[in-house]
Amino acid sequence: MGSHDRVYPKPRIFISRCIEFEACRWNGAMISCDFVRALKPFIEPVTRCPEAAIGLGIPRDPIRLVYSNGKLELYQPATGRFITNEMSKYCHQEMSQLGILDGAILKEKSPSCGNREVKVYASIEPSAPQHSKSQGFWANALMVAYPHIPIENEGRLNNFSIREHFYTAIFTYAAFRNAKALGTMKALIDFHSCNKLLFMAYNQSVMRELGRITANHTEQNLQSCYAAYESKLTHIFKKIPRRGSMINVMLHGFGYFSDKLESRERSYFLDLLNTYLAGRVPLSACLSVLTAWVERFNETYLRCQTFFRPYPQELIDITDSGKGSGSMREL
Numbered sequence: 001m002g003s004h005d006r007v008y009p010k011p012r013i014f015i016s017r018c019i020e021f022e023a024c025r026w027n028g029a030m031i032s033c034d035f036v037r038a039l040k041p042f043i044e045p046v047t048r049c050p051e052a053a054i055g056l057g058i059p060r061d062p063i064r065l066v067y068s069n070g071k072l073e074l075y076q077p078a079t080g081r082f083i084t085n086e087m088s089k090y091c092h093q094e095m096s097q098l099g100i101l102d103g104a105i106l107k108e109k110s111p112s113c114g115n116r117e118v119k120v121y122a123s124i125e126p127s128a129p130q131h132s133k134s135q136g137f138w139a140n141a142l143m144v145a146y147p148h149i150p151i152e153n154e155g156r157l158n159n160f161s162i163r164e165h166f167y168t169a170i171f172t173y174a175a176f177r178n179a180k181a182l183g184t185m186k187a188l189i190d191f192h193s194c195n196k197l198l199f200m201a202y203n204q205s206v207m208r209e210l211g212r213i214t215a216n217h218t219e220q221n222l223q224s225c226y227a228a229y230e231s232k233l234t235h236i237f238k239k240i241p242r243r244g245s246m247i248n249v250m251l252h253g254f255g256y257f258s259d260k261l262e263s264r265e266r267s268y269f270l271d272l273l274n275t276y277l278a279g280r281v282p283l284s285a286c287l288s289v290l291t292a293w294v295e296r297f298n299e300t301y302l303r304c305q306t307f308f309r310p311y312p313q314e315l316i317d318i319t320d321s322g323k324g325s326g327s328m329r330e331l
């Protein structure tokens with residue numbers, strides 16, 4: 001199967017409900033988010049609004065993270081009410097109800113859903129927020145319950161590079177779940193073969209360890225193979241690969257047919273790689289040229305490689321906020 005006609009299994013993604021699903025923010029508004037709207041048909045969304053769920057109402061007086069008696073609490077200044085116990089109880093209960101997740105998209109800065117840099121106040125007295133920042137209660141519970149899935153907020157995902165890698169991870173995890181559901185050695189070997197170049201770009205040593213598991217020299221039973229593979233797989237997307245690493249893999253693919261190309265085509269591509277290295281074009285620009293050649297020369301091994309299109313083409317949107325550090329959550 002070629003990269004253009006691949007069927008992508010739907011990742012199960014937790015999304016804070018106020019992003020494109022319901023007008024449930026404290027002010028009764030919904031967050032409009034282009035990429036979540038585009039993503040909806042390609043995923044199985046799992047949504048919650050923890051603040052509405054514990055009965056704070058819509059709209060409601062805002063809540064904040066405060067230190068009180070040395071403890072981090074959720075506090076509603078307008079009513080003088082602490083919400084910590086209700087929220088902790090809800091988070092604890094719901095984590096067992098969410099089921100399998102391949103990733104999560106959280107509302108940034110929220111004292112419930114924010115996964116990083118949420119403002120913390122020094123006390124319940126009116127004051128400016130402290131320098132120290134924390135996670136919202138729901139985000140924290142999610143990160144503890146799902147330590148290996150990519151969890152991002154919608155603000156960071158406006159950065160094209162972070163979004164591209166988030167999509168790569170979630171669609172790969174969903175494809176692995178499909179192989180696992182088949183549960184055969186062939187399904188595991190096929191999954192690994194098709195992801196080989198992708199894994200090579202991300203982390204060569206983990207790729208080799210995954211290869212050893214699929215080779216199964218120690219003749220473990222299937223269940224143990226899948227379990228060992230899955231636990232290693234969670235290491236592969238720890239970090240966004242450097243551009244140099246992506247270029248090495250692209251050159252590896254290019255080597256399959258470079259002698260069949262005109263010299264001006266070769267130069268065009270090598271110039272494009274340099275432009276990508278300088279950060280002036282996205283990875284997808286280089287991949288689309290390579291993909292066209294993979295199809296033209298009908299390179300069977302390359303045609304199945306997820307590296308060329310790790311997620312549905314419809315989701316390639318190079319709009320970029322220009323913000324974000326480029327590093328994913330340390331998994």
Ligand code: SF4
Nearest residue numbers: 017018049107110113
């Ligand atoms: S950030 Fe979370 S708690 Fe706040 S409105 Fe959105 S879903 Fe609800």
